[in-house]
Amino acid sequence: MSDHDNYHILICDDEKDIVNALKIYLSQNPDYILHEAFNGREALAILKQKPIDLVLLDIMMPEMDGIETILKLRESYNIPVILLTAKSEDTDKIQGLNLGADDYITKPFNPMEVLARVRSQLRRYTQLGAAVPVSERQYRCGNIFLDDSEKTVTVDGESVSLTPTEYAILLFLIKSPNKVFSPQEIYTAVRGELPYGAEGTIAVHIRHLREKIEINPAEPRFLKAVWGQGYKLDQFQKSERGELS
Amino acid sequence: MKKPFHKNSFCKAVAILVYAVSVPVFCAGAIGTTGLLSNDYYTRSLSTIQKENIEHRLNSDLWNLDADFTELKNNGYFSETISEQRKTALYQEIMGRYDPDKTNFFFCVYDMDDNLLLQSGSGAYQASRTFTNNETIYHESEQIMSELEYERFCDQHQYDQVKWSMEEITVPRGEPAPTLPGQEPLPETVPVTSPETIPTTNPELESEPESTELTESTEFTEEITETTNVPISTETMALMESPFDFSIHANAENELVLAPMDEAADPDFTSYSMDEKEQICRALDLGYETSYDNGSTLKLWVTFINYAGYEQRILFEDYFRLLLDQNPDLYIITQDGLHYVIDYHTAPPAMLPISHYIASYPEDFSLIESYPADIASGEYDTYYHVKISEPEDISTHYIVGYVKAELTAEDYYRTAQQYTALAYQYRYLIPIITVIAFLLCITGFLFAVASAGYHTNQEEPSGTIFEKIPYDVFTVCLFFAGILSMLAVDEFTNWEQIIMIAICLMVLSFIILWFCMSTATRIRTKTILQNNVLYKIFELLRNLFQKFRNRTRHAPKLLEYLPFVWKAGIVAVGTFFLDFLAVALIAEREEFGWFLKILMWMVGIAGTILVVYQLHLLESGGQNLADGKLEEKINTKRLFGVFRKHAENLNSISDGMNKAVSDRLKSEMFKTELIANVSHDIRTPLTSIINYTDLLSKLNIQDEKAIGYISVLKKQSARLRKLTEDVLEASKATAGTTKTEKEIMDMKVLLEQLIGEYSERFEQKNLQLVSNITESSLTVLGDGRLLWRAVDNLFGNICKYAMPHTRVYLNAYSENHRIFITLRNISNTELNISSDALMERFIRGDRSRNTEGSGLGLSIAQSFINLHNGELNLHIDGDLFKVSIDLPEHDNSEINTAI
Secondary structure, three states: OOOOOOEEEEEEOOOHHHHHHHHHHHOOOOOEEEEEEOOHHHHHHHHHHOOOOEEEEEOOOOOOOHHHHHHHHHHHOOOOEEEEEOOOOHHHHHHHHHOOOOEEEEOOOOHHHHHHHHHHHHHHHHHHOOOOOOOOOEEEEOOEEEEOOOOEEEEOOEEEOOOHHHHHHHHHHHHOOOOOEOHHHHHHHHHOOOOOOOOHHHHHHHHHHHHHHOOOOOOOOOEEEEOOOEEEEOOHHHHHHHHHO | OOOOHHHOHHHHHHHHHHHHHHHHHHHHHHHHHHHHHHOOOOOOOHHHHHHHHHHHHHHHHHHHHHHHHHHHHHOOOOOOOOOHHHHHHHHHHHHHHOOOOOOEEEEEEEOOOOOEEEEEEOHHHOOOOEEEOOOOEEEOOOOOOOHHHHHHHHHHOOEEEEEEEOHHHOOOOOOOOOOOHHHOOOHHHHHHHHHHHHHHHOHHHHOHHHHHHHHHHHHHOOOOOHHHHHHHHHHHHHHHOOOOOEEEEEOOOOOEEEEEOOOOOOOOOOOOOHHHHHHHHHHOOOEEEEEEOOOOOEEEEEEEEOOOOOEEEEEHHHHHHHHHHHOOOEEEEEEOOEEEEEEOOOOOOEEEEHHHHHHHOHHHHHOOOOOHHHHHHOOOOOOOOOOOOOOOOOOOOEEEEEEEOOOOOOOHHHHHHHHHHHHHHOOOHHHHHHHHHHHHHHHHHHHHHHHOOOEOOEOOOOOOHHHHOOHHHHHHHHHHHHHHHHHOOOOOOOHHHHHHHHHHHHHHHHHHHHHHHHHHHHHHOOOOOOOOHHHHHHHHHHHHHHHHHHHHHOHHHHHHHOOHHHHHHHHHHHHHHHHHHHHHHHHHOHHHHHHHHHHHHHHHHHHHHHHHHHHHHHHHHHHHHHOOOOOOOOOHHHOOHHHHHHHHHHHHHHHHHHHHHHHHHHHHHHHHHHHHHHHHHHHHHHHHHHHHHHHHHHOOOOOHHHHHHHHHHHHHHHHHHHHHHHHHHHHHHHHOOOOOOOEEEEHHHHHHHHHHHHHHHHHHHOOEEEEEEOOOOOEEEEOHHHHHHHHHHHHHHHHHHEOOOOEEEEEEEEEOOEEEEEEEEEEOOOOOOOHHHHHOOOOOOOOOOOOOOOOOHHHHHHHHHHHOOOEEEEEEEOOEEEEEEEEEOOOHHHHHHHO
16 A cells, blocks of 8 residues: 555556556646556566556456456455456456456547546545445445435545436435336336336436446446346446455 | 190090990990809800700790680680699600700690680790680780691691690590690600590591591691691591582682582682682782692692791692681682682672671671771781681690700790800800900090090190080980980890890990090080080079179169159059958958958058158258258158158258358358457557547647647547447347347337437437337337447437438337337438448448448448347438338237246
8 A cells, every 4th residue: 555645556558659648648647656567477576566556457468468467466466457458348348357357448448537447446445445334324336425314425435416306316226236227117216106108308317317427428337227128226346346355 | 746645636536446346345245244154154064054044934934824824714715724733744744855956846725626725835936825715816916827827837847746635624525534645755656646635525536537638738848747637637627527618710800709619619629720720829919839749740839928927838729728727707818909708608608898798797897896997998918817606615625835856946945045055155255355345445435535625736625516515415415315225225136136235335335435525525625514504594593693683782772763653653552452352351251351451551540640750750850941940950760761861851951051051150250250350459559549649639739730630630530449349340240149138128118218318419419309109118028238239320320410400200119019110310411322222331321421430330230130030121212211120029928938
């Protein structure tokens, strides 16, 4: 663990240009101390020398690829690992996450998203840790924290302002994470009455809510649409962490 | 070059000749030697052997006599057979009178009327035994001679006559029994005893003077003895007392005419002139001559061939007397081939054609039924006498034995004696000749066989034309030739026969040699087995069998060639006939018929089930094929015949399709993989491009142009990024490698969700969405993500290409278990392109390609809809762009079963 203000971030990619570009973006934040490696072996060597707080890891690398690296890394470190990869298949994502990655960014990536995810992971890892709801009326899903008693919602520790409908929807969903609710059910639960054809409005509310709590609303991590069935709040990452820690 | 002997044709010929000559010599010698040895020629004297020989033959003849007596007794002539005592006496008599160098003899048996009953004995007459009974004359030989002829014969050949009366069987007419003549051993006593005996038996013997008269007349034979008097006198007496008178003469037409005679009979033809006598002889076709006898009187002598085959010369008067004597009733004479009968019964006797008598006295001629036809036809050119008259009371019979003092007659007694003497004379030479002949014939044989097949001019053995004859045919032919040659061998009692036998033996031995030589040749030329009819037949059969087997090996094929319809037809016809048979059997034997019919039904039912089962297997196989289950093959083990073939065809189609599909799949997978790899490889540089473009845009650049360029870079890199993703997606979708995780979902919810997502973008484009989803739910079984992608692409297209400030219509409804979703919008640009072309990848509505998007949207959407057994259709009507999706509705009632 480093001191409170500075975070040691290890960027590992065989493509130097990408490493440089990431360094440029990340160096915008003065708190970040950047380290670079060009393959898994180097990354592991640096990890031993420096107190790294977060690793950005490419999968396809020479000598030792990202998958192998993350397996070795997880043997001794609990730090967040974000996979950067050209592989965009769902199976690749699931494999990476299952092996111990905390997040997954496909190439070509949006630099801003990378920054946001790095920030999110660091904050959660350093500040919130494995915080659990303290009271019955507090709910947590990933980096989303909802305190029903105070009627507040924080994402990565930053409070988010929601409309009452959006809040009601999030509250309804966060009470039963991973469960799919149809728009009709959500509507009924939120409004206390049957929709009678008005459930189409739920989709718009969900989109708005997603824009507020998701880093990339086009690729939501938590508030996911199950097409043709409804919506759910995915607690996948939390459970994943729980298994690993 | 010196040739071996056995290869010389000349030597071979010599060997064959030696063999041919030596074989009969050897055979004769071997037979002779065997006879010599078995008859003990080397230790006994010739006279002993000859006597034994004669005794042996005499025994045999007596045995014959005995048999003949038995026959006569059976026919009622004798009450007793000739006794053993009598036979012994007879035998002793003959043997006592027997002189091995001279004697010859035979027997005759007469009844009291001097009728010849039986003759037996040696010599030429041995075979001619004759006896009579009451009704019929039995004759075993055509050599028949009256007792008179015998007497004449005996006269001629100087036989001594021995006459015995048979006292046992004598039933004299109240006369005392005769004395035993056998007791007088000397031939001189015979004429003395005969007059003694005969008067007791025959009262006609009173006419002694007649007999002397006759002896005088027969004095023409120089060495005549008194012994012949007795029987001749008997005959003469009979003749004298003949009740008929006749005269016979030839008329002017050279015909024999019977003329009536006065009381003054003219038995001696004294009234005939010499001319007349000659005329008669001519008429009767008799040889005659005139000569002077001892008394210097001119006499006419008749020469004729008697029945013993000997030429006989006799006085004309005697001849006719004899004829008349023999034929007291009827006398048949021949003239110019015509037959006449001299009828004694008529007075005067008439000479009439025999046909007249055949008509007049059918009873008489029935007794000689074998003759009249011949006689009437004129083919019978000799006469025959028939005794028709009833015999008188039979009283005494007597046997006359004729014993010849000098051995002159050519009978077999004499022949045997001659041969015996000859054999005795050469008894040492014969074995030596035999051995030499044997050695010669063996040598010749071996040499001939050894040289068989070789010829002077040829080195290699070769067959003659006879070796071309099949061996077995050759063998059989020679075998039969040998048999034939042996058949010719009969008895060897005279020289002709012996020569014949010798020839036959030579032929036979030559055949044997020929056979052996031919066999040797065939062995040498190695044709003994092949050149055989049997072998050829065997070969033929073997060939046939092999052909047949070859055929049968291909038989299943042949059966397959037979059209199936024919096979079915054959089965049907067979069934018909079986059924017919069964019906017929029911009528005949009910239980068998019913059994057959029930059996047929059972077989029929089983067969039908089998065929239907086979059809079912084929049908399910075909269904599998149609359903695209190419891995499921038809099990051909349980099929047969045409069904199996059909199943194999289906399987091979399925194999072919399977291969084609898997090939296609492989190539598609390969393509997808290639695209995936390429897109991955593109992504890394693309990441840098995007990132650095972004970084560039964040630099403080004042140059307007540079800012413009950077924005172009940004836009195009973003497009490139989208393109790579879409290409990958599209390739996966069309290659069918996209994995679908189907679950029950609601298209209505999906559409609402999408509308929610797109509401902002529509607003931005000033597009008004008119949604008309009538159903409460549109349930499908599908992968939500894929269906979302499909509809999402459509919505995206609308956002991209729809004319702003227009309405977009969304309709969704279910009909006939299908869900129909239609999206209609007005195109922003002119759609001068067919809907099919729009569906093609990388084709977009505008050809400029300067708008955002990859052009793969519709194609991907269609692929995903197809994955759900749905259809995506485009319809362009001017600027109206219509997309319709058609998905199978998931039946709610099937939810449970589907999950």
